[in-house]
Amino acid sequence: MSAAAFALQNAAAAREKLIVALDFATIREAEALVTTLGDRVGFYKIGSELAYGGGLSYAQDLIKDGKQVFLDLKLHDIGITVSRASAKIARLGARFLTVHAYPQTMKAAKLAAAGSSLRLLGVTVLTSYDDHDLADAGYAYGVADLVARRAGQAYEAGLDGLILSAQEAGVVRARFGQDMILVTPGIRPANVEASGQKRTMTPAAAIAAGADYLVVGRPVTQARNPREAAEAIIAEIAATMS
Numbered sequence: 001m002s003a004a005a006f007a008l009q010n011a012a013a014a015r016e017k018l019i020v021a022l023d024f025a026t027i028r029e030a031e032a033l034v035t036t037l038g039d040r041v042g043f044y045k046i047g048s049e050l051a052y053g054g055g056l057s058y059a060q061d062l063i064k065d066g067k068q069v070f071l072d073l074k075l076h077d078i079g080i081t082v083s084r085a086s087a088k089i090a091r092l093g094a095r096f097l098t099v100h101a102y103p104q105t106m107k108a109a110k111l112a113a114a115g116s117s118l119r120l121l122g123v124t125v126l127t128s129y130d131d132h133d134l135a136d137a138g139y140a141y142g143v144a145d146l147v148a149r150r151a152g153q154a155y156e157a158g159l160d161g162l163i164l165s166a167q168e169a170g171v172v173r174a175r176f177g178q179d180m181i182l183v184t185p186g187i188r189p190a191n192v193e194a195s196g197q198k199r200t201m202t203p204a205a206a207i208a209a210g211a212d213y214l215v216v217g218r219p220v221t222q223a224r225n226p227r228e229a230a231e232a233i234i235a236e237i238a239a240t241m242s
């Protein structure tokens, strides 16, 4: 393969690893960003805020437009409720859905999504949490131990992947190889503020640690020029992959 063809292929592969979080209150704001980013970004995450403002029907519009959608709904309830909700979500055509990595919750979601193209990701420990926050919430484990425990339980429950910070990605990748999809939020390019995230890493470091997909919100959505910010992140990913 020529160097130019390799560079093109590498840039396309890097682009597929970026998931932009549409953390907006309204569909109008989300649409404006998607239009600004154009063909630069092909994968979007819809979380609670937008989902409660019409985001599920917007997800279907994005899918019709050829985009991939990650529904970050972080389900957690009694098994029957999780199961019924997951079955409904599986019909929307999204690629990823998050559930909290509690054994009952994961098993219920897994049963309901079986046979669909929906891939389930277990949220291990939120990236805004550190050891102190876990102790405060009543956990006896620190972040590293709780992530490891929940990763094992997610694997046993048959989940497709995990949400974790890039700081834990290396250890988890070494343990599960390519058997689990690793998706890492808390991404902060150099010179961008943490803004509430406590377990952050740069795009390059996250890819080097073994992340399959990077979730990026404010570093793109709040950038003066979101398209340039996304392109810079894709370039950083591509440079790390080459």
Ligand code: C5P
Pocket (backbone or CB within 6 Å): 021, 023, 047, 072, 123, 124, 125, 126, 127, 128, 163, 164, 185, 186, 187, 197, 215, 216, 217, 218, 219
């Ligand atoms: O703006 P920022 O890049 O911090 O956004 C990160 C996104 O990833 C948010 O939508 C947040 O809900 C989500 N997320 C996270 N930590 C997790 C799971 C999801 O920050 N463990």
